[in-house]
Amino acid sequence: MEYRFKVWLEKEGQPVLGDGLLHLLTMIRQHGSIRKAAGEMKMSYRQAWGNIKKAEDRLGINLLIKQIGGEAGGGAQLTPEAEMFIERYREFRSEVDSAVRESFRKFFEPGES
Amino acid sequence: MEYRFKVWLEKEGQPVLGDGLLHLLTMIRQHGSIRKAAGEMKMSYRQAWGNIKKAEDRLGINLLIKQIGGEAGGGAQLTPEAEMFIERYREFRSEVDSAVRESFRKFFEPGES
DNA sequence: ATGCGTTATGCTGGTAAAAACATAACCCAT
């Protein structure tokens, strides 16, 4: 017997940040490009871009500073607001993770070493 | 800004109990019939029955005592094992709920009365 | 000027999930 859970943030009933977008944004920070980040995950650029767009629209803030054209063709990096936001979510998510794990042990693995 | 979460139990990677089935089983206990329970929710009997079947198969235990035909046409009631199981899940789920709510407040509603 | 690699965005076909439909079997009551 195992457990699973999902947690995410919404604004006006619309999802704005969950594990998927967190991962994507993290990869973008790491690679400096939406396309490269999407490539690393099993995601199409089309989908990655759409997810970011939706989140930005719903949040009403820019998550990325994007550049079209240039020496590397272009690129994207996180805005300071995005950095703050995902960091806070990461901590929240981490605390929830611990809590769920502990509750599961308590109720479904009582006498385990 | 709001949060949402889902939590459920699995066996060998297959879901066996979550909020949906919990609700369904609760309604069955209340009404003594799969069909009536499904009717109360916005669910078709076909779907309700299928969900229960899958869970029973995966768990390897009977969740319902079912009767075909009879004075009321038939009916269904929870087995003692099902009662124990869903009660434990309910408590687990409740604890998780509290924990998530608290973490959310901590990280996203710092100075609220 | 041509090309490369990027952001940006509409469109479309396929697929998987969900809903609806159709029957059968059962048993008590009338």
Add this chain to the structure above:
DNA sequence: ATGGGTTATGTTTTTACCAGCATAACGCAT
């Protein structure tokens, strides 16, 4: 023996979502 209300299950239809395709604009480098 007929009917009502149930469990049980296969089949079909509809819907919703996702993947991929296509295309444009941009700016630097060569």
